[in-house]
Amino acid sequence: MHHSAEELFSLYEEKFSVKDFDFEPVGLYEPVKHIMSIPGKRIRPTLLMMACELFGGKVEDATHAAFAMEIFHNFTLVHDDIMDKADIRRGKPTVHKVFGINAGILAGDVMLSYAYKYLCKMPKASLADALEVFNQTSIEIYEGQQLDVDFETRMDVSIDEYLKMIKFKTSVLLAGSMQIGAIIANASKDDQLKIYQFGLDLGLSFQIKDDFLDTFGEEAKVGKRIGGDILNNKKTYLLINTLNAAQGDDKTLLLSLLDEKEEQKKIDGVVSIMRKYGIVESTSTKIEELYLSSLGHLESIKINAEQKSVLRSMAEKVHQRDY
Amino acid sequence: MHHSAEELFSLYEEKFSVKDFDFEPVGLYEPVKHIMSIPGKRIRPTLLMMACELFGGKVEDATHAAFAMEIFHNFTLVHDDIMDKADIRRGKPTVHKVFGINAGILAGDVMLSYAYKYLCKMPKASLADALEVFNQTSIEIYEGQQLDVDFETRMDVSIDEYLKMIKFKTSVLLAGSMQIGAIIANASKDDQLKIYQFGLDLGLSFQIKDDFLDTFGEEAKVGKRIGGDILNNKKTYLLINTLNAAQGDDKTLLLSLLDEKEEQKKIDGVVSIMRKYGIVESTSTKIEELYLSSLGHLESIKINAEQKSVLRSMAEKVHQRDY
Numbered sequence: 001m002h003h004s005a006e007e008l009f010s011l012y013e014e015k016f017s018v019k020d021f022d023f024e025p026v027g028l029y030e031p032v033k034h035i036m037s038i039p040g041k042r043i044r045p046t047l048l049m050m051a052c053e054l055f056g057g058k059v060e061d062a063t064h065a066a067f068a069m070e071i072f073h074n075f076t077l078v079h080d081d082i083m084d085k086a087d088i089r090r091g092k093p094t095v096h097k098v099f100g101i102n103a104g105i106l107a108g109d110v111m112l113s114y115a116y117k118y119l120c121k122m123p124k125a126s127l128a129d130a131l132e133v134f135n136q137t138s139i140e141i142y143e144g145q146q147l148d149v150d151f152e153t154r155m156d157v158s159i160d161e162y163l164k165m166i167k168f169k170t171s172v173l174l175a176g177s178m179q180i181g182a183i184i185a186n187a188s189k190d191d192q193l194k195i196y197q198f199g200l201d202l203g204l205s206f207q208i209k210d211d212f213l214d215t216f217g218e219e220a221k222v223g224k225r226i227g228g229d230i231l232n233n234k235k236t237y238l239l240i241n242t243l244n245a246a247q248g249d250d251k252t253l254l255l256s257l258l259d260e261k262e263e264q265k266k267i268d269g270v271v272s273i274m275r276k277y278g279i280v281e282s283t284s285t286k287i288e289e290l291y292l293s294s295l296g297h298l299e300s301i302k303i304n305a306e307q308k309s310v311l312r313s314m315a316e317k318v319h320q321r322d323y
Numbered sequence: 324m325h326h327s328a329e330e331l332f333s334l335y336e337e338k339f340s341v342k343d344f345d346f347e348p349v350g351l352y353e354p355v356k357h358i359m360s361i362p363g364k365r366i367r368p369t370l371l372m373m374a375c376e377l378f379g380g381k382v383e384d385a386t387h388a389a390f391a392m393e394i395f396h397n398f399t400l401v402h403d404d405i406m407d408k409a410d411i412r413r414g415k416p417t418v419h420k421v422f423g424i425n426a427g428i429l430a431g432d433v434m435l436s437y438a439y440k441y442l443c444k445m446p447k448a449s450l451a452d453a454l455e456v457f458n459q460t461s462i463e464i465y466e467g468q469q470l471d472v473d474f475e476t477r478m479d480v481s482i483d484e485y486l487k488m489i490k491f492k493t494s495v496l497l498a499g500s501m502q503i504g505a506i507i508a509n510a511s512k513d514d515q516l517k518i519y520q521f522g523l524d525l526g527l528s529f530q531i532k533d534d535f536l537d538t539f540g541e542e543a544k545v546g547k548r549i550g551g552d553i554l555n556n557k558k559t560y561l562l563i564n565t566l567n568a569a570q571g572d573d574k575t576l577l578l579s580l581l582d583e584k585e586e587q588k589k590i591d592g593v594v595s596i597m598r599k600y601g602i603v604e605s606t607s608t609k610i611e612e613l614y615l616s617s618l619g620h621l622e623s624i625k626i627n628a629e630q631k632s633v634l635r636s637m638a639e640k641v642h643q644r645d646y
Contacts, residue, residue: 082428101424113465132443138436146351149350
């Protein structure tokens with residue numbers, strides 16, 4: 001019998017906490033404890049443990065690797081927030097805002113070492129395979145971050161380039177977490193790739209839905225101002241497709257709206273062009289397509305269907321959210 | 324027959340270069356190539372390969388791990404230079420000076436992943452042991468960096484605290500490199516610890532000599548202005564011992580000199596107090612003591628003496644330098 005998502009979450013929360021960073025010098029570890037103390041959904045650790053159980057592995061063999069992925073994820077947030085000059089993260093002041101940029105850089109660095117340290121507590125027999133996935137995943141994440149930076153100053157970003165960027169920036173960590181779970185369970189290379197593909201497509205679907213909700217979500221549900229991406233001229237799936245589709249006067253208007261200073265006018269104007277060119281429908285179709293593709297990879301794994309239900313319902317939940 | 328230091332250096336230089344970072348996006352990898360292209364002595368890789376050969380290992384098994392240590396070392400330089408706001412590194416503009424702070428943070432991050440990636444190319448059988456050393460070493464380096472930061476605003480730093488700081492900040496990477504070399508050669512745990520201790524003491528001796536030369540070296544040989552540490556009130560081995568030793572009026576004068584704005588007056592004044600309290604002699608004694616202690620650890624390794632000669636002459640060279 002497999003653990004449910006809730007059981008895995010509890011298992012993780014009971015086993016790991018900021019106490020795991022109760023070290024000196026405090027100037028190094030306080031910033032680490034600050035970010036690690038913020039409650040989260042622990043999606044990556046949960047997916048890793050689920051994948052391990054799916055392939056018949058013991059969840060106890062996967063907990064340390066699960067913690068490693070959460071530490072790694074939080075490390076990327078600390079450094080990203082410095083680079084983005086972000087003040088708030090999950091409702092709390094960001095690490096560099098509280099402790100300064102130098103402390104944020106160093107805290108991130110030490111977190112990465114702890115991520116490796118915990119990953120190395122997994123069963124030794126398949127450690128090298130897991131490390132290969134982890135190294136490659138982290139390199140791709142930095143490449144994705146750089147692509148995102150590059151896109152800020154480019155007006156000719158293609159959809160393929162955008163998909164590569166979000167694949168690297170968001171999806172590979174979900175996919176890699178699950179592949180590592182599969183590796184711990186000694187899954188075949190073929191099964192590892194299938195669960196990896198499941199994670200990739202689910203992550204892409206998730207990120208495009210994120211783009212969609214930022215423009216077409218309900219403010220009360222999403223919990224932040226609708227239209228933020230439009231105001232920042234963010235090269236999202238929506239904007240790139242609109243830039244590609246808009247013709248003649250619409251294109252001229254769209255380009256002028258990118259420089260529009262009056263916020264509501266800018267949002268309404270861009271949304272109106274998006275609606276005219278069917279961007280709501282085409283984006284919804286893409287999200288659905290990627291979601292179904294992810295389920296297809298899950299289904300293709302030759303394991304009895306019952307055992308896939310926790311991962312399938314996790315995917316459903318991710319897909320159906322309107323927040 | 325073992326390779327000489329020069330042969331190992333050439334072997335390294337022929338095998339690895341900036342071409343190993345010829346990837347996209349260029350915005351991510353150009354900063355990496357910038358730091359990795361600066362010529363260096365490759366001390367850590369050389370020590371790692373020497374230690375591997377000392378214990379009968381094949382140098383070919385150690386080259387990737389050697390490269391990993393050099394990448395790691397350079398990563399710490401990139402992030403340290405951001406934190407120290409340093410403009411120049413080995414005669415070239417620092418990474419963040421050329422490419423910006425964000426690029427420097429991200430370049431450092433990806434270098435750390437490549438360090439792990441290359442380390443993982445070592446023989447699989449002892450990979451887990453090497454990773455344990457590498458993880459612990461990197462964590463200690465960050466702790467040392469934080470201690471160094473903490474010391475800037477403290478006037479009561481003890482010599483023990485100082486020794487712990489330079490051990491973490493400088494020595495453990497030399498020591499860890501050699502232990503990893505020993506691990507690759509399948510050396511016994513006992514031998515691993517001896518070569519580690521050799522590296523630790525050699526590193527401490529090296530760092531205190533660095534402090535010494537900054538105040539009592541010859542400007543033409545050291546290649547930088549003598550007295551820089553004094554001007555920055557840096558808590559070096561020399562200053563901490565002087566603060567501990569100085570009595571009465573000397574102590575009062577020393578403390579006032581810390582606030583002295585006229586540079587030459589400050590340097591001359593502090594040097595004069597140091598000489599009065601025999602700091603030249605006590606520091607030289609400590610450097611010698613640590614050097615002899617490092618050689619003692621090397622001698623204690625039960626391997627025929629001839630095979631230790633490359634490491635012994637490396638240590639001698641480090642010890643006898645006046646630059």
